[in-house]
Amino acid sequence: MEHTNQEKPFTQVLIKHKEVQNVQDFATMLEKIAQKLKQEGKFTFVQGTKQIEVAPSNQLKVDYKYTVKGDKHEFEIEFEWSPNSKVENKMTIE
Numbered sequence: 001m002e003h004t005n006q007e008k009p010f011t012q013v014l015i016k017h018k019e020v021q022n023v024q025d026f027a028t029m030l031e032k033i034a035q036k037l038k039q040e041g042k043f044t045f046v047q048g049t050k051q052i053e054v055a056p057s058n059q060l061k062v063d064y065k066y067t068v069k070g071d072k073h074e075f076e077i078e079f080e081w082s083p084n085s086k087v088e089n090k091m092t093i094e
């Protein structure tokens with residue numbers, strides 16, 4: 001059996017930010033992200049002078065996760081893509 005020495009790709013964290021927001025402010029941010037994605041296909045995080053553009057490809061893998069641990073509730077939305085991913089055909093019944 002031949003082994004190839006493939007290194008794992010380097011993970012680069014471009015933005016990591018946590019803050020306390022009320023539900024209205026959080027909803028407004030989600031709406032703005034959704035609006036930018038619909039209109040321009042991208043959105044930009046701005047922290048001071050740092051700007052990080054997020055421009056996903058058309059096909060996304062989306063994960064939704066809701067967990068409860070004691071009295072702590074957590075809801076996560078994660079989406080990922082590869083710029084070189086091809087559009088997958090979905091199965092239909094005729």
